[in-house]
Amino acid sequence: MSRTYRCVVVWALLLVVTAGAQVSHWQFGKTHCTDGVVADRIGDAHGRLEGRARFFADAIGEYLELDGASGVVHLGRYPDGPRLPVERISVEALARFRQFGDYAGVIGAFQDNGDYERGWVLGARRGRPFFAVASEGAKSLTYLQTAKSVEAGKWYHLVGTYDGKVHRLFVNGQLANESTVQQGKILYPSHAWYTIGAYRDDNEFDGMVGSLRMVAVYDEALGADRVRSRFEEVRASTELPAEVAAPSIISVGPYLQYATKTGITILWETSQKATSVVEFGEQTPLTNSVSAAGDRDLHEVRLENLKPQTNYFYRVVSVGPDGAESISDLYTFQTAVEDGAAFAFAGVSDTQNNPPVWGRISQLVFRERPNFVIHAGDIVGTGSRRHEWTDEFLKPAHELMSRVPIFAIPGNHDQDDANYYRYISNPAPEYRYTFIYGNAQFFLIDTNRSVAPDSEQYEWLEQELARSTATWKFTVHHHPPYTSDENDYGDTWKGRSSPRGDLRLRPLIGLYERANVDICFFGHIHDYERTWPLRNDKVDPHDGVIYLQIGGAGGGLENYAPTRSWFTAKVHRDHHFVLVNIFDKTLQLQAIDQNGVLFDQITLQK
Template identity: 45%
Template sequence: MTKWSVFDKKLRGYPALMGSVLRRLTIIFPVCLLTVASPIHAAGQPKIVAGPYLQHVTKTSITIMWETDTPSTSIIKFGKARVIPKPKKGEPIPTAPLDQQVASAEINTIHEFVIENLDTQTDYFYQVYSRRSNDQEIASAILPFQTAVHDESAFAYVVMGDNRTYPKRFKQIADRAMAERPNFVLNVGDVVSNGHKKEQWIAEYLAPAAELMKRVPTYVSIGNHERNAPWYYRYSSYPSPENYYSFDYGNAHFTIIDSNADLSPGSKQREWLEKDLASSNAKWKFVAHHHPPFSSDSNDYGDTRYSSSRKGDDHVQMMPPLYEKYGVDIVWCGHIHDYERTWPLRDGKVDQANGVIYIQAGGGGAELEEFAPTRSWFTAKVLRNWQYCLVTIHDGTFRMMAYDMDGRLYDFLELKK
């Protein structure tokens, strides 16, 4: 992906010529003297109403987004973290060196940039600016980001999902996630109650998780509550087509699927998925989609007050053989608002040597659901509480710690290969 392939998406509906002109207006150049900009909002200044927040990160690039209340230009100043001599008593504390800049003269409210040509596994600082005129400029705080790690490096990611509707609970979980200092976050979907309601994207998702998302890239597998609304695509920046995509991080491959869309044999997404899984030689393979193939929920798949449950979602019933075929290690899901980890499963039974593990991590804040009254054949662990998962990986060691929203460890999984 080039820097502008993502940006062009925001120009949908604009003449192609305009996109071409705007591309030429954008430059990357070192900044010798930083302009002084106040983070305090004054009359006439644009106001930052969402973000900045981090999206897709690679070894050499990162995507940064933010939203302003009025159309304005987009500028990011950034620089590599470096050792600076400690100031002597009475000397001013030096600011982070923001000695490079990307800028666009395009006037927009949702701003999106891919910064490229970065060093791998390296700490940077950044600050975003939006300007209406020389005296009408707003700046964010100076914030950190880190590029993706080398293949041989250890790394960590947090999994959460179904945070919609209850931003207070989601904030508590997002703050706990930030305290773990993950390299990135995977959200298994239903980030808002109704994806067509623009205000919910800030109130239910971007604002409660702001402290996390400023510093840590977040990936989402789209849920049914996002409703495939245009706002999902406007507020997100993932590899095309964005409702499904894949990326590599360290020695792992991540395949993100849209389980609301067609996954039947011959469908576009299914063909892409098969090729994606077949082409990766990563040590670890993870898949994420919103709907769970295996779940002990009490009433979504048959009402267990008076009947049995189908114990899995119809959207993805056909998927496990594919994951078994291509050696997927873990499938992350949500949709049901609690936690469930399966044993390794293959051919419809527990297979500890060659099975795929399914982890439903839907306790991100939405109202909890009940489990069926009896245990499912595939269940390794259930928890009815709000929760998140932390994964740490180095080489052939995978560890997963699952915590409730108060930080109590309730599940642990270690895999070796």
């Protein structure tokens, strides 16, 4: 049995320890789940579950399943977080690896960046468990590995020890490797993530695809007899048969794009070229299906002739070259609402290169159950890197994107790369488009391209705004017409800067005012800012355009100028998203941070 949860509270049955004092002990289960806190029964290393994870139960008990993309337990930051062993250490885990990559971290506090190697980490590399330690004597990490790979899907009891002289690795109670390269106290970095479930330092995030039942840290090096004794206490888990999920060639998705009142697009990716079928219906069992001709690895199926404002169930099916059928889980979607109905949408931007934060933001967005999401660009950090689209954007947000469509536009980091057009599906030419939802119309453009008055985009936008009869009009693009950022448009701490933001966008301001646009959504700057309603470069609370900077869904946070801008109504420096509720001529906007805390809200009336 399985179910996806946002939080884990860890319960530990304290065992009698005869050699080595436990500093921390976590045993994973959902029995006492409270506010996403992962409790350390022994010490003060209370953590927080980030991203996606699932609980399962077997004959032994419960365990935490990690997805490798975003699911981790964040225990804090060294040196400000929990106390860590210095002279001696033992690290223990009951773990199962379902998949093997270059690295998969179980627990660690370290940096491994070029010649700078500090701290310690327990994990596996290409199927071989390791325990790495850096000491004051060696001043670099020694990765002590097993000689052979372990079996995927099997539980293993892993223990790494270091006593200041000898560095050892045990697997299932047996000594697997040892070294005397390290000598002296553990050498920690100046700062480090303290994380369960990922090999994580400043420039790497390699999540564990597998299961954890227990993790413990000691401030002593356990002897061989004690390690064998600890193994005997958990041997039952290691004797379970290997449980590797039936191999599925569905590697990404499914996820939703471009929803209308009568249609929606469903995409997914497979590891092999395969067939494309979507089964769907208003209830189960599913009685309708649509397929795309030919075999492919990226699958895009458009469902049409659907009922407006109707809930549907769906799943995707692909058959690979060996004839084996891969079937996704069952998901839901809702078609766009009728014209007069109330609806809600969320707004995000700059999800780039931060799957844990984006995973957390996407979960908070899904908790609000919006009808759809707008994304103002910088979806990834480098558009040409395919894995950033799959592993850093799509997988961490799977819970949200499998049930809620995202309407996106490219940012500068997306590079107008082919991957944008591969993984994002919009009406041609895809870098600019408009859609109507309820009594609102959205106009999305690519501000990496020209928006000068004689440009193709400007002329298109001017025409579309002029013909719109929507009650509410919103524009979405990546760069800021107005921003109080400290240094993107001139260093405000040392000299003069642009009085607004990106000067290339100045022609858009007059166009928005003539068309009576209500809100302009954008990102690029990684923090939150809401302007007063503006017209003619003045505050106009009755007839102005609001400019809303929402660049806080993952990218490294930026800061504001040291003095307040004349147009600023609210600034906030934290990862965040916005939620907009609309009914008829009333609009309610809320800004919510990565902890689920409301920090700004406004109501507009027409």
